[in-house]
Amino acid sequence: MLTGKHILLGVTGGIAAYKSALLVREFVRAGAEVQVVMTPSATQFVTPLTFATLSRRDVIIEMFPPSPDQPTSQWTKHIDLGVWADCMIIAPATANTIAKIATGMADNFLTSLVLALRGPLVVAPTMDVDMYTNTATQHNIGVLRSRGVHIVEPEAGELASGLSGPGRLPDTPVLIEAVKNVLKGTAKDLAGRRILVTAGPTQEPIDPVRYLGNRSSGKMGFAVASAAASRGAAVTLIAGPVALATPPGVQRVDVHTAREMADAVSGHFGACDALVMSAAVADFAPASPADSKIKREALGTERFVIECVKNPDILRTAGEMRTHQVLVGFALETDNGLEHARKKRAGKKLDLIVLNDPRVDGAAFGSETNVVTLIGSDDKPEPLPRMPKLDVAHRILDRVLQLLPAAR
Numbered sequence: 001m002l003t004g005k006h007i008l009l010g011v012t013g014g015i016a017a018y019k020s021a022l023l024v025r026e027f028v029r030a031g032a033e034v035q036v037v038m039t040p041s042a043t044q045f046v047t048p049l050t051f052a053t054l055s056r057r058d059v060i061i062e063m064f065p066p067s068p069d070q071p072t073s074q075w076t077k078h079i080d081l082g083v084w085a086d087c088m089i090i091a092p093a094t095a096n097t098i099a100k101i102a103t104g105m106a107d108n109f110l111t112s113l114v115l116a117l118r119g120p121l122v123v124a125p126t127m128d129v130d131m132y133t134n135t136a137t138q139h140n141i142g143v144l145r146s147r148g149v150h151i152v153e154p155e156a157g158e159l160a161s162g163l164s165g166p167g168r169l170p171d172t173p174v175l176i177e178a179v180k181n182v183l184k185g186t187a188k189d190l191a192g193r194r195i196l197v198t199a200g201p202t203q204e205p206i207d208p209v210r211y212l213g214n215r216s217s218g219k220m221g222f223a224v225a226s227a228a229a230s231r232g233a234a235v236t237l238i239a240g241p242v243a244l245a246t247p248p249g250v251q252r253v254d255v256h257t258a259r260e261m262a263d264a265v266s267g268h269f270g271a272c273d274a275l276v277m278s279a280a281v282a283d284f285a286p287a288s289p290a291d292s293k294i295k296r297e298a299l300g301t302e303r304f305v306i307e308c309v310k311n312p313d314i315l316r317t318a319g320e321m322r323t324h325q326v327l328v329g330f331a332l333e334t335d336n337g338l339e340h341a342r343k344k345r346a347g348k349k350l351d352l353i354v355l356n357d358p359r360v361d362g363a364a365f366g367s368e369t370n371v372v373t374l375i376g377s378d379d380k381p382e383p384l385p386r387m388p389k390l391d392v393a394h395r396i397l398d399r400v401l402q403l404l405p406a407a408r
């Protein structure tokens with residue numbers, strides 16, 4: 001995927017700049033052409049010679065050529081490179097450079113290049129925990145995200161300052177994966193496909209105020225919807241009650257209960273090519289929810305029993321209704337995960353099941369990352385390392401793409 005690709009690597013003045021040397025090496029090993037661009041501050045941390053040697057190209061730092069005798073054709077390199085690049089990644093990205101990009105500043109070569117960039121941009125914010133959580137930085141990151149910049153979330157852990165928290169540059173494979181995913185987006189390999197995704201929890205009313213629910217954040221399903229749309233698919237996202245923004249280009253249908261979700265899936269299933277069922281649908285719902293709030297005094301005794309009925313099994317129904325659709329389900333298991341997931345996949349006639357355990361580090365509810373194992377119809381587990389949910393989403397979609405019949 002990286003062979004022959006033109007990658008711009010922006011390096012800014014953060015303590016993690018030395019790690020970018022490994023990134024250059026891995027891009028070059030994978031067959032990419034890498035042009036490194038540094039901010040003047042970055043040269044305080046690593047010498048340009050290191051990057052020039054690894055990338056086999058001169059590193060660009062200065063906006064203006066050192067000698068006025070240089071041919072004028074070399075004076076607009078920021079424009080030329082903006083056209084040349086298939087993708088640009090800034091890793092590490094300082095709070096300062098992120099702020100400049102968010103406001104459209106172009107006061108050095110790197111920020112000028114970002115403005116002239118035609119292709120996609122990946123940014124890996126890397127800084128001390130207080131700089132990262134600062135309202136201004138979070139706002140600026142949000143601005144970039146809203147413009148379609150792919151943000152690679154920093155990892156939490158011990159930082160160079162001795163403090164602890166989010167701010168660390170993720171390992172090289174995570175950054176490479178992010179670039180590959182962005183390149184997949186430009187390839188639009190899911191164009192012409194219709195993907196139906198469910199996400200989030202369901203809420204089953206006990207009365208107008210209370211409900212039975214679960215801890216699903218919806219982030220995994222929203223990541224699948226976002227990744228599929230970026231790869232050109234027409235995406236319908238059926239979302240339980242979550243406070244997440246609709247990914248660009250995605251058609252969203254909001255539901256509350258399992259029954260509403262079942263109805264919405266039935267309504268859209270016939271027209272889709274693949275269903276990715278990542279919602280955590282409640283298995284049971286109160287049999288007769290009260291029309292008005294149940295008063296504490298009205299309960300009478302110390303015990304309050306809620307009688308529940310089984311909710312519809314959306315995946316099983318989809319398995320029975322399927323004509324040509326690829327079916328993907330999730331299995332959230334805390335014990336004997338592989339065994340249960342295999343059983344669920346076979347029982348519900350799924351093409352792929354995504355197994356995860358919320359107790360594993362990096363796979364907790366609401367986390368930005370996930371640790372999953374993919375199991376297809378050959379029953380062979382493909383365990384994936386901990387990675388951002390968006391990258392997990394792309395891996396799931398890679399498998400979906402293989403399962404879809406060849407495009408007509």
Ligand SMILES: Cc1cc2nc3c(=O)[nH]c(=O)nc-3n(C[C@H](O)[C@H](O)[C@H](O)COP(=O)(O)O)c2cc1C
Pocket residue numbers: 011012013014015016039040041042093094095096097098126127128131
């Ligand atoms: C030792 C040291 C480490 C630093 N590490 C970071 C960092 O990891 N992230 C960050 O945003 N700023 C860091 N800074 C501050 C930036 O270097 C400073 O904001 C600079 O203006 C960034 O310039 P640039 O964005 O043009 O590269 C560090 C500064 C020093 C002295």
